[in-house]
Amino acid sequence: MRINGLPPESRRDELTRYVNHSHTARVEDLADVFGVSSMTIHRDLDVLASEGRLERIRGGARAITARLAERDVRLRRHLNAHIKKQLANTAAQLIEPGSVIALDDSTTVGELGPHLESRRPSTVITHSLALMNSVATHPGIALVGLGGQYYAETDSFLGSVVVEQAQRLTADAVFVSTTAIKNQSLLHPDAEAALTKQALLKTGGRKILIIDSSKFEGSGLYHVMGLEEFDDIVIDKQLAPELLANLESLQLNIHLADTSPKD
Structure with missing residues (x-):
């Protein structure tokens, strides 16, 4: 699946859905799926992590789980x-x-x-x-x-x-x-x-x-x-x-x- 040509906000929404579905994702794979550079994906993930929509991990991101979200209202607001x-x-x-x-x-x-x-x-x-x-x-x-x-x-x-x-x-x-x-x-x-x-x-x-x-x-x-x-x-x-x-x-x-x- 490739998702190309999206504006930044729409791309981040779709990126969040993608990671939630796959549970974890690497920067290189996300760059390929969304047709942008790895640097752009890094910036997107930093924004999404600051908003509590994803969790940053080494080399990529993973979905926010219910157990993790229970500890932080910032994360719970985005869960479901x-x-x-x-x-x-x-x-x-x-x-x-x-x-x-x-x-x-x-x-x-x-x-x-x-x-x-x-x-x-x-x-x-x-x-x-x-x-x-x-x-x-x-x-x-x-x-x-x-x-x-x-x-x-x-x-x-x-x-x-x-x-x-x-x-x-x-x-x-x-x-x-x-x-x-x-x-x-x-x-x-x-x-x-x-x-x-x-x-x-x-x-x-x-x-x-x-x-x-x-x-x-x-x-x-x-x-x-x-x-x-x-x-x-x-x-x-x-x-x-x-x-x-x-x-x-x-x-x-x-x-x-x-x-x-x-x-």
Whole structure:
């Protein structure tokens, strides 16, 4: 396969897809595929690595894996980005105009940011610094930022101070995501993140989970909450039929998002 004559941004998008598909790729092979010099590929890979879309390795690049991305929000924002956007498109319809909503620091929930102006909640509660910055640009939406110890790897505030602040608040709806679901429970690998999600969930009358099907049967050390305690789940249509049947048995409101790639 050869892909020639693309402008830089388009070439980098295609280069990212190529490496994600092949998992690893050498500079020389990429130069041949895209019909450019090795120096151009080196520059492209440096840009993509700085954006967190690929990982630089000696002589080439490799795809960002879920395990690696869990450690760095910059990487997580690019992992399954298309799926996250489509899930957010569906979840945004659950935001009632004039409501008070709480949003966690997950990159999936973070994709609700661009929808806030059109959905017009009265107030947003969040511990995500990225979402705080997004909400701050909308003067018609009040912002309640939960502060505490800042963690660059999640771009958010976590820990006991955040938990204490959340315990004094009430929201009409709370939107969360997590890294894994197993045995009909939300799991997370980080203790402070799990506690913060629990506290945020307790602020909401309506609990809404946004998650892609790849998170099912994953692993996580700390329990967040059982699925049966949620009111709604937004998930992609690729969920296995037997897992969908399990969700239906919990009598949740299930919202299926079409995450198939668009032509």
